[in-house]
Amino acid sequence: MSYIKKFLTFNSIFLVSLIICFAITSATIIRERTDFSGIWVINLKKSEFKEIPIYAAFNRLKVDQKIDSITLNGFNTGENNENISEVVTYALNGKSFERITSDNRKLITNLYWSDDERSLKKIGIYSFDDNQQKEEYKRTEVWGLLNNDSILTIDITVAYKTGYEYSIKAAYDKQ
Numbered sequence: 001m002s003y004i005k006k007f008l009t010f011n012s013i014f015l016v017s018l019i020i021c022f023a024i025t026s027a028t029i030i031r032e033r034t035d036f037s038g039i040w041v042i043n044l045k046k047s048e049f050k051e052i053p054i055y056a057a058f059n060r061l062k063v064d065q066k067i068d069s070i071t072l073n074g075f076n077t078g079e080n081n082e083n084i085s086e087v088v089t090y091a092l093n094g095k096s097f098e099r100i101t102s103d104n105r106k107l108i109t110n111l112y113w114s115d116d117e118r119s120l121k122k123i124g125i126y127s128f129d130d131n132q133q134k135e136e137y138k139r140t141e142v143w144g145l146l147n148n149d150s151i152l153t154i155d156i157t158v159a160y161k162t163g164y165e166y167s168i169k170a171a172y173d174k175q
Contacts, residue, residue: 033117034145037065040152040172048169055079057156057170058086068092070111070120090122104128119144136161150174 040061042054049056058074065071071089078084090097090111097109105128112121122141127134137160144153152172159165 033113034119034149035065036063036070036120036143036145036152038063038152039175041175043151043171043173046151046171050166050168052166052168053079055084056158056168057154061152061172065092101126 040063042057042059044054047054047057055076055078058076060075062073062075063070064073069089069091071087073087074085076084084102086102088097088099090109092111092113094110094112099107099109101107105126107124107126109122109124112123113119114121120143122143124139124141125136126139127136129135137158140157140159142155144155145151146153150173152174154170154172155167156170157165157167
């Protein structure tokens with residue numbers, strides 16, 4: 001094989017390899033994260049609360065998502081029929097966010113994207129004093145979209161240090 005043929009063969013292989021690497025890198029960069037933005041109203045027929053009261057999840061959510069943050073505006077009716085509204089903005093960089101909730105509980109929250117960036121995991125650690133005794137529980141939410149992004153599902157698991165645990169599934173219709 002002549003020197004020119006070897007050179008062209010090597011360059012062809014190198015060029016094809018370079019194109020493949022570029023295509024893989026471009027697909028990774030272009031991949032879009034799920035956008036949960038919108039106004040969402042709970043659909044009780046699609047949700048699963050079991051024995052847990054429905055106020056364990058917001059009955060309406062307004063979500064405003066940007067590249068680096070997500071703002072959640074949740075609306076609910078509490079166990080005493082009081083109106084509850086909560087607005088919180090979280091960074092979408094995996095860093096912890098600490099605040100005191102409206103019912104005086106310390107909350108540390110982290111948000112993480114799944115590997116394919118199609119679902120979002122929100123983990124909150126709540127701690128508070130109850131009758132002079134420190135209580136703590138972990139609330140894990142996994143957010144996803146179904147049916148051409150018209151249904152928001154939030155799978156919620158709450159685990160107390162005492163060992164008590166419950167799970168619910170809240171399904172929301174986009175308005």
